[in-house]
Amino acid sequence: MTGIHADGGAAATGRRADGGAPADGHDRGSPAEELLVAEELHRAFGPTPALAGASLTVRAGEVLAVLGPSGSGKSTLLHCLAGIVRPDSGRVTYRGADLTAMSDRELSALRRGQFGFVFQFGQLVPELTCLENVALPLRLERVGRREAERRAAEWLGRLEVGDVAGKRPGEVSGGQGQRVAVARALVTAPRVVFADEPTGALDSLHGERVMRLLTGAARDTGAAVVLVTHEARVAAYSDREVVVRDGRTRSLEPAA
Amino acid sequence: MVCIVAAMSIGQTFLGLLESTPRHGYDLKRAYDERFGQARPLHFGQVYATLSRLLRNGLVEVDSVEAGEGPDRKRYAITEAGVTDVRRWLSQPEKPEPYLHSVLYTKVVLALLTGRSAADLLDTQRAEHLRLMRELTRRRDSGDLAERLICDHALFHLEADLRWLELTAARLDELAEAVRR
Known part of the structure; x- marks a missing residue:
């Protein structure tokens, strides 16, 4: 059968438009650069194997959908790629640096500085306003309050939720809360955004709005997106897909 | 049937x-x-x-x-x-269209009967469906309201196909056994 292979081959189609240096001054790398490479990951939780030889590559600026049925291991794969979960065996490298050899402190610094996260239920801090939530990752990076809140306000406006800046997460709708979470994920200009079922708690209309804004903003800034979903309509915002089945990955390319 | x-x-x-x-x-x-x-x-x-x-x-x-x-x-x-x-x-994947499941079902059964990989067949078809869904999503997000509604209709049908592909992939072992009987 043509078109089926272990991941790591075909180039992604979606790229940031300009290819030049972004306004934040970070080195974004070349569009085809392999940012994250996972090789033969195995991970079990007790006697239950979640990953059984999963491999994939994430390239700069691409939106990669990770598909698969419930329990297939796709969220565990995302957690391994993001350095949240350590694999039992196998290797994850980020721009050549081996995550599996890093200390917890190094991993934490990597996550804060290079990665952004969007989860199914937003996971905003309920005591903080939406503006403070978005500014939080910058504050953790020791950016001054005024500058952090200026950048946070800019991102809230970009995600079309500038009007909820002063509200707490409990006072906004699910769709608004997710857009605040997307703003929080992007405010530090990450190289990779990990999105785990980002629209799973939203209806179609609000889910599509979140996806359009998330992928649009990521493409504008040159961030790669690793999008875990079981919804085809959400995966349709990606450039390519990898399927996880029984803890193993398969990438798909349509036959020519 | x-x-x-x-x-x-x-x-x-x-x-x-x-x-x-x-x-x-x-x-x-x-x-x-x-x-x-x-x-x-x-x-x-x-x-x-x-x-x-x-x-x-x-x-x-x-x-x-x-x-x-x-x-x-x-x-x-x-x-x-x-x-x-x-x-x-x-x-070869089929061109995605409504009521395609009949042809796909036939292909899956024949793949099993002839010892070919039905999982590969389903994966290839899924890739083809997603390719079309990406096109439709781009058209919808840049189109007027009429275009959005038309594309939404097509997307929902393709999504239903994809659910069938996923479910069938999960039931391949069972189907293979039934086909062999």
């Missing part, structure tokens, strides 16, 4: 059924009707017209002829060209 094989794929379905063993026209019709056309069995005319076409195109050959009281009974066998044809058909 409705007749689930489009007329244009009856030939390839015959080839798939002949790949495991040569058959007489009557046996072929029976095997086909049992698996794919319970509610609308093939007419004998369709069977012999299809076999004539396959014979003419070199995709099947007459394996043996048995003389009897009526007309001679011909047994048909698939040729190398026929095997190539069915392999190509099974490996």
